[in-house]
Amino acid sequence: MTDKSVKIEKADLMKSFWRFILAFQFGWNYERMQSVGYCFAMLPILKKTHPDPDDFKEAFIANLNFFNTNPVVGAPLILGAHIALEEAGASIDTTEGFKVGLMGPMAGIGDTVVWALYNSIIFSIGSIMALSGNVFGPILVILLVFFPYMAVRYWQFMWAYEQGANLLSSLGSGAFAKITEFATIVGLIVVGGFAPSIVSLSTPIQFSKEIEIGGEVVTQVVEIQAQLDAIMPYLLPMLITFLAYWLLKKKNWNPIQVIYLLIAIGFIGGAVGIFA
Structure with missing residues (x-):
């Protein structure tokens, strides 16, 4: 059982946070996904909240259970709240149920906001700059990925720790769903606007x-x-973009198949004089 007399210090929190930053994806495997990295981040906390060796062993094994969520938006939030629950003396069943209940929804939010939207926008900007010969394109991407990711992770971790058991009610307010919906709309508009700059296609037919x-x-x-x-x-670039999207979403093609098709269209169209 968790020792309720233990107070988690700021130093303990930072140990856990930096373990998460440096090693969360270490030991990733197809059986339990991110469990090894998550357990490694929790070890400084478990050693304080479970001083009894047998109790610690039980908590250690429990934290090696399957765990998988977005590592940028989701994982630090769950980790911070989990630490608060440990400090409050929550049982292993409670903390494990908490993790299982949040990792799915947070993965949906994180994957949409981070991978599908933010990364698409940032890497599109960097790609356009690099294609034009601007060396600051890849540098900009590195800066806009590293620092915002660190800031977002730290804020989530600390905010979730302060919220503790109240986190579920905070998330249930609907604010996260509204943020995700707004980010999705804005991101799709921005990414769609980049299509003519990234996709070059014209016809010389006259x-x-x-x-x-x-x-x-x-x-x-x-x-x-x-x-x-x-x-x-830019009608042709937009049509070829819509074709790729349709094949990926409606026909369940994988990206490699779509790339091969676009290469074939480009070669054949160029050979017969349809495309420039």
């Missing part, structure tokens, strides 16, 4: 016709690309 104007025979040339731009600028 039609010519000789017509008589004022007694003179002139050749009138109609460029298909100019007509497409008049209808909607």
